[in-house]
Amino acid sequence: MEDPSSMEVSQGQGRRFEFPQNYGDNKVVLMVRDPWTFYAYWEIKKEVEDSVKAEIHKRGLKISKSVLRVYNIPEGGADPQEKMALEYELKDWANSWYVHVSDPGEEWIADIGIVCDNGEFFRLARSNAVRTPPNRMSDIMDEDWMCPEEHYHRFFDASGGQEIGKSSLEMRESVERYLRKWLFSGGVSSGMFGSASHHLFKKDKK
Amino acid sequence: MANGYVALVLHAHLPFIRHPEFEEFLEEKWLFEAITDTYIPIIEKFDNLISDGVDFRITVSLSPTLIEMLSDELLVKKYVKHLRKLRELAGKEVERTQSDPRMNALALMYRERFDRAERIFSEKYGNNILSAFKKFQDMGKVEVITCCATHGYLPLMDLYKPAIRAQVKVAVDTYKKVFGSPPKGIWLSECAYQPGHDEVLREFGIRYFFVETHGVLFATPRPKYGVYSPYLCPSGVAVFGRDMESSKAVWSSKEGYPGDYNYREYYRDIGFDLDYDYVKPYIDAGGARINTGIKYHRITGEGDFKDLYDRQAALDAAASHAGNFMFNREKQVAHLSGIMDREPVIVAPYDAELFGHWWFEGPEWLDLLLRKMHFDQDTVKTITPGEYLSKYDRYQVITPSCSSWGYKGYHEVWLDGCNDWIYRHLHKMAELMTAAARDYKEAPALKKRALNQMARELLLAQSSDWAFIMKTGTFTGYAIDRTREHVGRFHALHDQLRNDRIDEKWLAGLEQKDNAFKEIDYSIYA
Numbered sequence: 085m086e087d088p089s090s091m092e093v094s095q096g097q098g099r100r101f102e103f104p105q106n107y108g109d110n111k112v113v114l115m116v117r118d119p120w121t122f123y124a125y126w127e128i129k130k131e132v133e134d135s136v137k138a139e140i141h142k143r144g145l146k147i148s149k150s151v152l153r154v155y156n157i158p159e160g161g162a163d164p165q166e167k168m169a170l171e172y173e174l175k176d177w178a179n180s181w182y183v184h185v186s187d188p189g190e191e192w193i194a195d196i197g198i199v200c201d202n203g204e205f206f207r208l209a210r211s212n213a214v215r216t217p218p219n220r221m222s223d224i225m226d227e228d229w230m231c232p233e234e235h236y237h238r239f240f241d242a243s244g245g246q247e248i249g250k251s252s253l254e255m256r257e258s259v260e261r262y263l264r265k266w267l268f269s270g271g272v273s274s275g276m277f278g279s280a281s282h283h284l285f286k287k288d289k290k
Numbered sequence: 291m292a293n294g295y296v297a298l299v300l301h302a303h304l305p306f307i308r309h310p311e312f313e314e315f316l317e318e319k320w321l322f323e324a325i326t327d328t329y330i331p332i333i334e335k336f337d338n339l340i341s342d343g344v345d346f347r348i349t350v351s352l353s354p355t356l357i358e359m360l361s362d363e364l365l366v367k368k369y370v371k372h373l374r375k376l377r378e379l380a381g382k383e384v385e386r387t388q389s390d391p392r393m394n395a396l397a398l399m400y401r402e403r404f405d406r407a408e409r410i411f412s413e414k415y416g417n418n419i420l421s422a423f424k425k426f427q428d429m430g431k432v433e434v435i436t437c438c439a440t441h442g443y444l445p446l447m448d449l450y451k452p453a454i455r456a457q458v459k460v461a462v463d464t465y466k467k468v469f470g471s472p473p474k475g476i477w478l479s480e481c482a483y484q485p486g487h488d489e490v491l492r493e494f495g496i497r498y499f500f501v502e503t504h505g506v507l508f509a510t511p512r513p514k515y516g517v518y519s520p521y522l523c524p525s526g527v528a529v530f531g532r533d534m535e536s537s538k539a540v541w542s543s544k545e546g547y548p549g550d551y552n553y554r555e556y557y558r559d560i561g562f563d564l565d566y567d568y569v570k571p572y573i574d575a576g577g578a579r580i581n582t583g584i585k586y587h588r589i590t591g592e593g594d595f596k597d598l599y600d601r602q603a604a605l606d607a608a609a610s611h612a613g614n615f616m617f618n619r620e621k622q623v624a625h626l627s628g629i630m631d632r633e634p635v636i637v638a639p640y641d642a643e644l645f646g647h648w649w650f651e652g653p654e655w656l657d658l659l660l661r662k663m664h665f666d667q668d669t670v671k672t673i674t675p676g677e678y679l680s681k682y683d684r685y686q687v688i689t690p691s692c693s694s695w696g697y698k699g700y701h702e703v704w705l706d707g708c709n710d711w712i713y714r715h716l717h718k719m720a721e722l723m724t725a726a727a728r729d730y731k732e733a734p735a736l737k738k739r740a741l742n743q744m745a746r747e748l749l750l751a752q753s754s755d756w757a758f759i760m761k762t763g764t765f766t767g768y769a770i771d772r773t774r775e776h777v778g779r780f781h782a783l784h785d786q787l788r789n790d791r792i793d794e795k796w797l798a799g800l801e802q803k804d805n806a807f808k809e810i811d812y813s814i815y816a
Contacts, residue, residue, distance in 0.1 A: 115448075121702075248504045
């Protein structure tokens, strides 16, 4: 049987799999990270870009820059285009970005596109919509479970609400300390990975 | 009559690591160490508690990858051999330390400990410690719950609902295989929740899950009882929020019990301290010094000097910490009972591997805590989430907020400059898997095997362990290699499938190597 340790290879032919730069898609994907941040990654198909550039050229316009445009989606569903929040100029090689927003709990959508000298925007791809999480207690109260305002705050404090973030920092330090111990102990050794090392240290071949 | 409850939760997880092509493989030792240091001691404690008539309740989550490894004939065989060698080393240590009474006493402690581990693992439980957890569950002492199939980080695959469904369904199926019926609860990987994911849990009959403290506190609408009551999500699945105070008592790098100077020092292991030729047969087969599990020193202080471990002093510290924990929970319950119109539940989850492996005296602390709670007071009782839910007819309906128990409480650990690049690849795999599952309904035998193996490679690539390791910045090469392997194999299989030229011999090799979830059915992605 073929040695499965060389399996990181396509077809078992001794070549290491290389992550592709892109998959031939035309898309922008948004991923929430925390109340103030989401991550965008994208691929733009050459044909789509060429087609848009041809249109721009046909209309006698000049390209100014490539951009990532971020829009706030207002409650009530008005057209997000009305509420452009942020615009980032992109260099050619950029294929991802961290977007920082000031308002937690809001909904967002993004476009990758080309801006021309006259300010006109040509979209290349539109993303999914995401909602960043809240970072505080909700203003909405449940009529079935009503109680005085100070009651909520009392439970918030008793639950450790004042220490959110701080406590998870401490925990992270502990967890990292333990993980480093385990990794350091030889639980993981980067020299042992990759088929070359496997051949060096293999005991017997099945 | 108790005034309140503590729901202790131990979350046991290891990523799937299995190397049939090697007699010994370094990374498989993570599993062996966890079995020796954590799972066997905890099982032993539970057995002792039961035979001593201590009434206790505790929840244990066993991740599906851990279940798969504990059920794997090859890994169990390797473990038995590993334990035999450990016992041999302990025997040599007893001889070597004969002239030093203090060290000799410790060597004897280890030899006896590993002998006991062998009796429990092989004689008592027939090399199948999952049966111990089943027994405890059948006796009503332990509620065993599941976790996402490969500990995939669900909010970061939110766009791909089939991928989320698969992580949950494979988990439920893996659990049912061992425990005979579906799990009542689930530990979401890293406690990471996105509103709406409870719908998927409901689909597979799961009744409750857990979130980090602010997952409840920032929920909509405002929760009435903080984290001291469970709530229902709109789907009807219940959610429990972590209590920060009981977590800090153990986890805090400043105040947590495990840092006590009397406890065993992890870094002073004979694998590093003793003569190379002496330890060579017991360290990594490739020759690198690694931990053996035999350590003779205590933490002592912040500096480099480490005193000899004093077992009795350590046990005294564990007893004192158990008493302290119980006392604080009593105070907490007394305070909460005064402001709540129902009995509070304090949810205290921990990584299982903390107990015994990182914190050597952890299992003793747990044992002493459960004994003290049973014999020394009546204010607080231990309970399982499933039991607590049956106490009341009504629970407030809330939508928890997106959250995790990672650093800063959201997804930053797993979505960061060092690991964000993996997601376009994981997402593409999920997309292709879904399309293939839909295109190849009722596939013939060979194609079905390829599709099932694609599903395995996708699940294994999705382990949040890889992104976590990349984030800690230590040995990221390992995590990158694992990601590369599974992504590469997936695409090779996919290409072969779509071009109708499946390499059966190569596929058989993969099935033999990445053999988690043998009964997987790729149609879960359709």
